[in-house]
Amino acid sequence: MxxxxxxxxxxxxxxxxxxxxxxxxxxxxxxxxxxxxxxxxxxxxxxxxxxxxxxxxxxxxxxxxxxxxxxxxxxxxxxxxxxxxxxxxxxxxxxxxxxxxxxxxxxxxxxxxxxxxxxxxxxxxxxxxxxxxxxxxxxxxxxxxxxxxxxxxxxxxxxxxxxxxxxxxxxxxxxxxxxxxxxxxxxxxxxxxxxxxxxxxxxxxxxxxxxxxxxxxxxxxxHAPDRNSPFAPIDAASTAIGEHVVDFLRHEVAAGRMPASLLPIQSGVGNVANAVLAGLGNSEFNGLSAYTEVLQDGMLDLLDDGTLAFASATSFGLSDLGAERFNRDIEKYRGKLVLRAEEISNHPELIRRLGLICMNGMIEADIYGHVNSTHVMGSQMMNGIGGSGDFTRNAFLNMFLSPSTAKNGSISTIVPMASHVDHTEHDVMVIVTEQGLADLRGLSPRRRARVVIENCAHPDYKDALLDYVERAEKARPNALHTPHLLDEALSWHQRFVDTGTMQKQA
The missing domain is CATH 3.40.1080.10 (Glutaconate Coenzyme A-transferase)
Structure with missing residues (x-):
């Protein structure tokens, strides 16, 4: 050596x-x-x-x-x-x-x-x-x-x-x-x-x-390779989420809120994130930039086809095939990407100044827009908050993405009350599932609830969520800003712990 x-x-x-x-x-x-x-x-x-x-x-x-x-x-x-x-x-x-x-x-x-x-x-x-x-x-x-x-x-x-x-x-x-x-x-x-x-x-x-x-x-x-997990094939739910995101970005451009080349994007890690990147690659958008934490295989694809002009991050997060591809073709990426210290890639001052579009995953969101990124059933740590909080609070536009159900439908990712809160309703702007997209900007909590349920909840849970809201409003007429039934707010989670499903049994 x-x-x-x-x-x-x-x-x-x-x-x-x-x-x-x-x-x-x-x-x-x-x-x-x-x-x-x-x-x-x-x-x-x-x-x-x-x-x-x-x-x-x-x-x-x-x-x-x-x-x-x-x-x-x-x-x-x-x-x-x-x-x-x-x-x-x-x-x-x-x-x-x-x-x-x-x-x-x-x-x-x-x-x-x-x-x-x-x-x-x-x-x-x-x-x-x-x-x-x-x-x-x-x-x-x-x-x-x-x-x-x-x-x-x-x-x-x-x-x-x-x-x-x-x-x-x-x-x-x-x-x-x-x-x-x-x-x-x-x-x-x-x-x-x-x-x-x-x-x-x-x-x-x-x-x-x-x-x-x-x-x-x-x-x-x-002499040893990085140990990165391979990405599973992008499924139909992730593809649908990506399509909703791209359509929404088109809407924002048409409304004059961002340029045709968008604002710099930040994307979390995983299949949903890669599906969004694939959706951007298949769209009319080009000349984009990324200011993010991790450069995934999907971003290499966008750099290769010209959709992405430049990417800044603190780390790679490639599959084994992606790492092999980058190492083999490293010179063609010179001048197109840079790795910075984490205190710069995630710095709130820079995130706000650059005006990022931030897209991150979640474990669950409640009907009022609070997001749980870290804890399963309120207590079990999954991974951690990572940089999602850095980006969410300081973004020009933030989105939280997830399939509407987990564990083969036994868990709804849209719930009456989040069992743990990492991102409050004060920060969360957009929630996206394969069912649709809820734009929460400018909406009071009560208005948010209807929009989240209508657009993001799975059909198996939609009626139960709407019933919860309507009964909470009737039961607490003097507490209508964020109406809750306190004895039921976390009952869906308790039901899953007890029975293995959030759905009520007949």
Whole structure:
């Protein structure tokens, strides 16, 4: 790897992952690279897990706090959770093994907005960061680091950690140099200045990460691919949601509320998001831009066909085929996309200034427009809020997307009252299911209820929802702003917990 590690100081610190793991002690706070499955360390987590298992076998406690950019992959969250090596985790987690540990109470999970995670570290809210473990594509002679397939919170972890371990992964393209824009001119309150980014394709930083060479205790050589989940085929419900979104954007253009090339788009991750991107690709829209968190396969398609002119994110979120395609054709994407630090990709100031169209998934929405993005049946954590709150509250236009039912129809995603609220009615503008689209802008809660039920609820649940609203209005004539039957508001969720379906049994 001489061409990947060209700094003589750090060449002398190359060692095995097992040796490097000895620098991490029980109780340490560890910041790792990674956002989705992209850019995670590949060797150190397993070595730390084995170290934890050895301590546990001797009857010794060994757990660490783990902070990342967002979710990682089974080779990070999965192996560490399976080894019972985690005490506290933030800010986002999607691995099923870790999810079980969180919901069983074994792992304390913090779920801040992604735009808050780095700055809360700087503010000292979480305590001192002991170790940073960061994957890079290369180390330059002067010690600057070429980031790999995500940036996330890596800048903050490198700046804040007492010790740094670097994984140099030669699976990541060496040609990544020049694809990143890391902004180093942020300051703490009360000395903050405006961030000088006014266009999606503007570069305001530098293409490298910096590190204090004296803090680097180990360099580990790896050759391993990112572990991203394949996307399932887009189903009919997702396709219908995408069609509703594209039709609505046409309506907004015709109404003069946005230009024909739209405003910059932000899209969450998953099949519904990819269906929306596919719908845009099949539409008349072109010359679009994206300012988002994650670049999915669908955005590569839009870059290839010219629908998308430029994309800014903090990470890739590609399938294995998508990653192979990007790595093979990397040069054709140069100048068309950039990866930034998470504190910039998700920054409320920039989201509002650029005027984003933000589209994110949800677990459920209630009839008055409150959205639950995180908790199943009010208590079980699914993944976390991620960046959806950053984008929703500050968007020019926001939409929440989901099929109208889940679990083969046993769950309605439109409910009388959300069992957990991540996005309040004050923020939510549009709700979309395969049934239709509810534009909630300018509507009072009572008006919203009818629009949501009529346009978004599944036929199997529509009559029951309307009946709930009508009875609530009759029962509480002096509380008609947001009428609820308090003894029934969460009864649908309780019915599912008790019987396995939200539908009333005959």
């Amino acid at each position: 001489s061409e990947r590690i060209s700094c003589s100081v750090l060449q002398n610190k190359v060692m095995s992952a097992e040796q490097a793991a000895t620098f991490i002690q029980a109780g340490d706070r560890v910041g790792m690279s990674g956002f989705t499955g992209a850019g995670c360390p590949k060797e150190l987590p397993t070595a730390i897990a084995e170290r934890a298992k050895a301590h546990h076998a001797r009857g010794d406690e060994f757990r660490i706090d783990l902070w990342t950019g967002a979710s990682t992959s089974p080779v990070v969250d999965g192996v560490l959770a399976e080894a019972h090596a985690l005490n506290r985790r933030l800010p986002y987690a999607s691995d099923p093994t870790l999810r079980r540990a969180i919901n069983s109470g074994e792992v304390d999970y913090l779920d801040p907005h992604l735009s808050h995670s780095a700055q809360h570290m700087w503010f000292g809210f979480y305590g001192n960061l002991d170790v940073a473990v960061i994957e890079v594509a290369a180390i330059l002679p002067d010690g600057r680091l070429v980031p790999s397939s995500s940036v996330g919170n890596n800048k903050t972890w490198l700046d804040q950690a007492d010790k740094v371990i670097i994984e140099v992964n030669d699976w990541q393209p060496r040609a990544f140099e020049g694809f990143h824009d890391v902004y180093y001119k942020t300051a703490l309150p009360p000395h903050r200045q405006p961030i000088p980014l006014t266009q999606v394709d503007q570069l305001i930083g530098e293409p490298y990460l910096r590190v204090d060479l004296d803090k680097v205790v180990a360099v580990v050589e790896t």
